[in-house]
Structure formats: C-alpha cells, structure tokens
Amino acid sequence: MLIKFTLENWKSFRDKINFSMIASRERQHRERVTRLSKIRTGVLPIATIYGGNASGKSNLFEAFRFAKRLVVKGSQLDSFIPVEPYRLDSISSKNPTRFSFDLYINEKIYEFSFAVNQTTIIEEKLVEVLSTTEKVLYHRQEGNSDPKFSKTLTKDQVLKVVFNGTRNNQLFLTNSVSQKITTFQPIYDWFNRSLELISPNAVFGSFEKLYDDGTGLNQNISKVLSQLDTGISRLGGEKMPIENLFLPGDLVTDLRESIKEGEIAEIHTLEERIHITRLRGDLVSNKLVTFHMREDGIEEKFKFSQESDGTKRLIDILPAFLDLISPDKNRLYIIDEFDRSLHTLLTRALIEKYLNDCSDKSRNQLILITHDAILMDQNILRRDEMWVTERKNSGETDLIPFSDFKEIRFDKDIRKSYLNGRMGGIPNIFIPDGFDIINH
Numbered sequence: 001m002l003i004k005f006t007l008e009n010w011k012s013f014r015d016k017i018n019f020s021m022i023a024s025r026e027r028q029h030r031e032r033v034t035r036l037s038k039i040r041t042g043v044l045p046i047a048t049i050y051g052g053n054a055s056g057k058s059n060l061f062e063a064f065r066f067a068k069r070l071v072v073k074g075s076q077l078d079s080f081i082p083v084e085p086y087r088l089d090s091i092s093s094k095n096p097t098r099f100s101f102d103l104y105i106n107e108k109i110y111e112f113s114f115a116v117n118q119t120t121i122i123e124e125k126l127v128e129v130l131s132t133t134e135k136v137l138y139h140r141q142e143g144n145s146d147p148k149f150s151k152t153l154t155k156d157q158v159l160k161v162v163f164n165g166t167r168n169n170q171l172f173l174t175n176s177v178s179q180k181i182t183t184f185q186p187i188y189d190w191f192n193r194s195l196e197l198i199s200p201n202a203v204f205g206s207f208e209k210l211y212d213d214g215t216g217l218n219q220n221i222s223k224v225l226s227q228l229d230t231g232i233s234r235l236g237g238e239k240m241p242i243e244n245l246f247l248p249g250d251l252v253t254d255l256r257e258s259i260k261e262g263e264i265a266e267i268h269t270l271e272e273r274i275h276i277t278r279l280r281g282d283l284v285s286n287k288l289v290t291f292h293m294r295e296d297g298i299e300e301k302f303k304f305s306q307e308s309d310g311t312k313r314l315i316d317i318l319p320a321f322l323d324l325i326s327p328d329k330n331r332l333y334i335i336d337e338f339d340r341s342l343h344t345l346l347t348r349a350l351i352e353k354y355l356n357d358c359s360d361k362s363r364n365q366l367i368l369i370t371h372d373a374i375l376m377d378q379n380i381l382r383r384d385e386m387w388v389t390e391r392k393n394s395g396e397t398d399l400i401p402f403s404d405f406k407e408i409r410f411d412k413d414i415r416k417s418y419l420n421g422r423m424g425g426i427p428n429i430f431i432p433d434g435f436d437i438i439n440h
Contacts, residue, residue: 001043001363004331006100010063012056014086014396016098018244020062021047021365024384024403031388032358032387036104038131044105044385045358046351049369050376051389057369061336063196067099070116071191074174080118081169088395096122105186107248112173112187117170120168126184138163139185140172143293159183194330200337202316204211208431220322221315230311233293234299237275237286243272245285256283271305309339309371317350323364324354330363347372352380 001021005094008016018364023042025032025329051057066083073083077085086092096205099117100113124140137420139148141162159181166175177188222234242252248268259278261375273288290307291299304312317401320333339347354366368375384403391397 001104001330001365003043003102003104003349004100004332005043005064005102006098006113007060007063009085009092009095010097011059011084011086012391013063013399014089015060016396017397017399019047019387019399020401023382024401026382028378028382029248029355032355032362033164033360034362035360036109037108037264038107043365044363044382045362046355046366046368046381046385047387048375048381048385049192049367049387049389050371050373052391055389055391056399057389058336059397060399061197061199061239061334061369063099064334065197067101068191068195068197069130070114071171071188072176074171074178075167075169076165079169081116081120083116085117089111103187103190110187114171115347122169124172126173138167138172142168148310149330153183156183159265162189173374194332196320196321196331196333198317198335200334200340212293212423220254221318223310224322225315228314228349229349230291230314231308232311233299234291235315236289236291238301239284242276242283245287259283262371271303273304308341308345310343319353321350321362324366325357325363326364327357330366332367334367334369336369338368338370339375343371344374347381348375351375355380 002023002326005019005264006016007013007019021044023044032043032045033245034044048390049060062084070081083097084095085095096115098112098113098115101112103112111127111134112125114124114318121140123144124138124248126137127136128135135150136148137150145164149159149163158268158305159176162176162179162181163172166172173188174182176184222232225232226234242255245267249256255265255276259276261278261281263278267276267278274285275288276283276285278284289350290302290304290311292431294300307315316435317338318337320335321333325327326335335339351366351368382403383405384401386402388400388402389397392399
C-alpha cells in the first residue's frame with residue numbers, strides 16, 4: 001500500500017508536495033479505512049484529484065510513471081535519465097528531482113527515496129520504519145563510494161560488490177534485483193507488480209490477460225459489460241492466421257522468433273485488440289470482437305472498432321476494477337483522465353462498487369485524476385480523499401487536500417464550493433468581447 005508520496009522539482013511541481021493516503025480525523029466512511037495497528041495509522045482506499053486544464057494533474061501521474069520505469073526497467077549504459085525538472089526558474093532547472101515513497105509491504109513500512117538528474121542518481125535511500133525508530137537499510141550518495149548498510153547487512157560482501165558495481169545512472173535497488181539478490185525484492189515487486197498506471201489511451205491487455213489460460217475470454221468482463229447498458233451481450237475472440245492480420249513482415253518475424261510456448265503477446269491499435277500466443281509450437285492469434293443481441297434473440301458479431309469510444313474506454317479500465325474488488329489482491333491503480341468518454345453515472349457506479357467492497361482489512365487502493373465534479377460528493381468521498389491542483393502565476397503547482405479547508409464542513413455541498421472557486425483548482429476563463437467563433 002502507498003502511505004505517502006513526496007515529490008520535489010518535477011515539471012510543474014517546484015516546491016515539495018506531500019500526497020498522503022493517511023486518513024485524517026474525518027468522521028465519514030470510517031468503516032472502509034484500513035487500520036495499521038502497528039503504527040496506529042489509518043490508510044485511505046481512494047484519492048481523487050481535481051483541477052483545471054494544465055494545472056499539473058497529469059504531471060503527478062507522469063511522476064509515478066517515471067519512478068516505476070526507473071525502478072523496474074532501469075537505464076542503459078551511458079544513456080540519459082528522462083527526468084524533467086521544473087524549468088521556469090534558473091535554479092530549479094539545475095537541481096535534482098526528488099522522489100520519496102512510504103510503502104506498507106508485508107506488514108512492514110519502508111521509505112524508499114531517490115534524487116536524480118539527467119545523468120546521475122544523486123542519492124538513494126531505503127529505510128525501514130519501526131514503531132519507535134527508523135533503520136537505514138542502505139544509503140547511497142554521489143561521490144561516496146563507501147557503501148552504507150544497516151548492521152545486519154554490513155557483513156554481506158556480495159551486496160557490497162553489487163553496490164560498488166552500480167552505474168551512476170542506475171538505482172542500486174534495480175541493480176541488486178537484476179543480480180538475483182532478493183534482499184530488497186519486496187520493494188522492487190511493489191513497483192513492478194502492485195503499482196498499475198492507466199493513461200488516457202491505455203488498453204485492455206495492459207492490466208489483465210485477455211484470455212484465461214490462453215483459451216477462453218474473461219467471463220467476468222463480459223458479465224459486467226452486459227449489466228452496464230453497453231448493448232454488449234459478451235466479448236469474443238475471432239481466430240485467424242497471423243498472416244491475415246496485415247502486420248508488418250518484420251513484426252511477424254519478430255513474433256515467430258520471440259514468443260515461447262504459452263507466452264502471450266498483445267498488439268493494440270485504435271481499431272483492434274489482438275492476442276497472440278504459441279500453442280503446441282504454432283502461433284495462434286485472436287482479434288477481440290463484441291456480440292450484441294438481435295431482436296430475434298440471435299447474437300450479432302461486431303468488430304471492436306465499431307464500438308463507441310465510451311465502450312472502448314470501459315473495456316480498457318474494467319479489468320482494473322475487477323482487480324480492485326478482489327479481496328486477495330494488493331494493488332494501487334492510478335487512472336489519469338478517469339472520466340474520459342464515460343457517463344458520469346457510470347463512473348460513479350464503478351467508484352461506489354469499489355468502495356462498498358472496501359473494509360478496514362482491504363489492501364487495494366485507487367487514485368483517480370478527473371474533471372468530473374459530480375463525483376465531488378461527501379456521500380461518496382471523504383474530504384481527505386479529495387485533492388485539488390492549483391497552478392500559480394509563476395507556473396508551479398500546489399496540491400491541496402480538501403480537508404485542509406477547515407470552513408468546509410462534513411455536511412457542506414463541497415461541489416458548489418469548489419465550482420464557486422472557494423478552494424481553487426478551477427480554470428480562469430476569459431473570452432474577449434467580439435470573439436466570433438464562426439469566423440475564427
């Protein structure tokens with residue numbers, strides 16, 4: 001679980017921002033707050049982020065995506081690190097960008113942090129947070145080749161060798177896992193397996209296999225789609241030879257050479273969702289199709305491209321919500337532009353279904369970046385579960401929870417206060433007199 005995320009000097013965020021999933025003293029919806037008795041802290045299952053266009057909302061999403069990629073994928077030898085510092089003053093553009101994650105993993109709390117510029121990991125630190133103190137597991141600083149480990153790890157000579165062999169543009173956490181050292185594997189696994197990012201153009205296969213066991217479609221997706229007024233009775237797969245997919249010849253060659261028995265490759269375009277696997281030595285491909293029921297009770301097959309943008313978007317994000325309501329999972333989903341192409345009643349229904357399944361034992365979390373003010377309802381969300389991005393005249397962004405606005409009571413129409421500008425995060429719109437939308 002994510003407890004807290006700290007970010008400094010990234011894109012529109014110049015000063016340090018603290019994004020917290022720690023529950024405040026809010027009285028509402030207490031039953032769904034996860035209680036970490038070890039540190040006497042409550043952790044929230046959801047956070048929603050609002051704000052005007054270009055106010056910095058998606059920059060927060062990009063920060064998580066950058067951190068995940070740096071941890072999981074690492075960097076190539078002598079390559080630049082694609083970090084983007086705040087550029088609207090001469091000092092910040094030269095300073096490193098800093099990330100810090102407070103994570104709850106396997107009943108332990110860790111703080112993992114790093115500072116980075118385009119060429120170097122300036123600093124990297126992993127701390128285990130105990131009930132009354134902190135234990136630094138390792139600390140790495142630019143220009144200091146002497147590895148600093150906790151007492152229990154100091155005698156591990158292999159760790160020291162890997163530490164000293166870590167490139168300047170690579171995280172030690174990433175390098176240690178690549179060298180098959182499992183000491184810090186749980187932290188790496190959180191970024192690799194628990195942190196799921198869904199961008200506005202994310203597609204179905206990115207978060208759950210399209211086919212169960214390589215043979216049948218996920219029946220849960222079909223069932224939910226039929227209940228959400230999409231007109232779809234079920235999903236299906238249309239088998240066809242790989243030669244008939246009209247893929248570039250070099251891509252077909254790569255697929256033939258790279259896909260091993262039982263492995264899955266997914267190809268997504270604006271018009272198609274294609275699933276390819278190898279069974280008994282042969283490549284098998286399936287295209288996603290949908291079925292609608294005719295008046296005479298017979299199913300009619302449609303191409304995926306024939307569905308509406310809203311239906312496509314729903315298919316793309318439904319696997320996340322099915323994952324979130326699974327009691328045995330431990331995931332954090334972050335969805336950017338959650339409401340894109342979706343009716344507000346549909347987004348509300350998805351959120352309410354997820355939250356109704358949450359309890360003080362839940363471990364899943366959801367962060368939504370949205371413009372949908374209809375969701376800004378204290379009957380659904382607590383004040384500490386709603387945040388707003390506010391862009392200053394200087395171009396930098398503040399990130400503020402609604403619980404910081406003490407005048408907004410628990411029984412207040414928070415949506416009206418927001419739209420009236422009392423909490424910031426709304427666009428400053430000015431249309432000059434004489435503006436002719438037809439002629440311009």
